[in-house]
Amino acid sequence: MKGGFRKSMTWLHTWSSLVVIWVLFAIFLTGTLSFFRAEITHWMTPEHHISARAESPVLMATSYLQSVAPFGESWQISLPDSRSPVLGVNWLAEGEERQRRRGARAVIDPVSGTAIEDARETAGGNFLYRFHFELYGIPRSVGRWIVGIASMLMFIAIISGVIIHRKIFADFFSFRPGKKTASWVDAHVLGSVLALPFHIMITFTGLFLLAGTLLFWQGGNERGGQQGQNANRGHASEEQREERAQAEKPSSQREIVSLNMNAIYLEAESLLGQPISDITISKPMTHEAEVTFRGSEKSSLSHFRGGTPEVTYNVKGELIKENFPAGAEGPIATTYGVLRSLHEGHFADVLTRWLLFFSGVLGTVMVGSGALLWSQKRERQQVGKPGYEVVSALNLAGIAGLFVALGAYFWANRLVPAGIDGRADWEIIIFFCSWLACILHSVLLRQRHGWLLQLAAAGLMFLLLPALDALTSPVGLVAATTAGDWVRLSFDFVSLLTAAGLWAAAYFVLSKGRKSRARRNSVSNKKGKV
């Protein structure tokens, strides 16, 4: 292009990102929240808050199962972990066929040892997770194409952004507050460079996961080769099911046999070398009972969906089966597994998950500040022109409006009555209605304190979320602290941090408005004197 290599790259950086920047902002924000998908779902199911941290969950679960399905075909116990502190059980009643995936399900109240009834239906973290890679309300393949194209443009924008910065690390250490455009450039560089490897990794691996859609000519499948693996897994599990069906033929005689669960639990945990995530007991309370303990599925970065490590004991407490899945075969499959794990963050412990989350926040700052930088640079020359006004309205609705919609989504979770039909859909409807209201407000009234109003409204909703949580959950915040329900409390803490950020932004907008008014007044006074 005319004007040299760096100018060409600046043009490419600006336009490749601007075309889809509001979609990218929504993808980055909801994707960042998806690192805590299970945790958000826990917060959004207040009835389950009472289930946090049972003292002896295995014993509690087995005694509950003994009371509801003493001669069930099988029991399954999902133990609390660092991401979801609830104790869940599933069972198949005697003679019941495996029609439903996991049979009847209940979450145990650790105080009474009974099931928690009438837990609300919620879209939870899953809605945000699915939205970040296939949007909502349009065919999935179309959503994936849109997200894929946006991600490719993002990838181009990141690399061209690195190319145009001659002194990328020197620029990183300069911050010039109160300098209008320069301040926005510094904020954009700060968000970009501080987590640059993360931005490159998350964009590339995101594209890679959408390869099944974007690379349709390769005889594709959704999400990059998963179908083949699922087919294999399906085949294997079909065989396993047949095997299990043979083993689970009704026994001629059933008599109550108790298991020394505590002892075999400890042995299994040391054998697996990791915390146990769930337990399956087939033919419980009989001589034929078998107890299978499974570890956490994806605790390492190089796992490759090879199944879960598991050990099985018989009723005498003897080890009868062990299955430690082999790693990926070959360098391509290993690389695939690592890239996939990196994006999804399944391998991450609590600290790494938080680091991924804050890197995602920086990515969101990078995208948001980039959008605002475009407007800021062109404010004097282009204000009033249609292109500039469209971008300004979309900036407001796409950034502040999305925070309003998210706040409304979490409020809807607590205010929409728990028992109504299609409750999860109502949460989503409220999310989109709030966003639509913000879009209309941005189009019609953005000149009248548009940013201030939307930022303040979102800030207020996030500020009051912990109070709403305390008022609408059966467990108060003090009791949650005592019970160690850090998942829920962390959500409340992040809500307060988000509110602080939104209010700081609102204050910035307010003070900027005052300064420009004062400047205009002083100019008109001078003109009056002349």
Next chain:
Amino acid sequence: MFSLSEPWFLTARILAATVGGYLLSMVICLLLLMLTGVDGRDARMLTGMVFFVSYLVIVVILFSVSTHRRAILLALASNSALWTLWYFMGGQL
């Protein structure tokens, strides 16, 4: 950066970079699979890893060339050459 007389050239260059770049990355992946002999699931995984990096590099190159005309010709010439090579090597989609 662009004079008003060249919007069509700019549009053609953007198309050359996006569509031409996509086709070029596609043929690079097909040739790579042909040369390495990788197939099945491994082929899909390898393609997923290589395609987006090569697409990125091609787009950056096509936007770094000094004139629109050269960029468009480069996209056409490289696509023609590599697709022809792929065809004569016995390539089939």
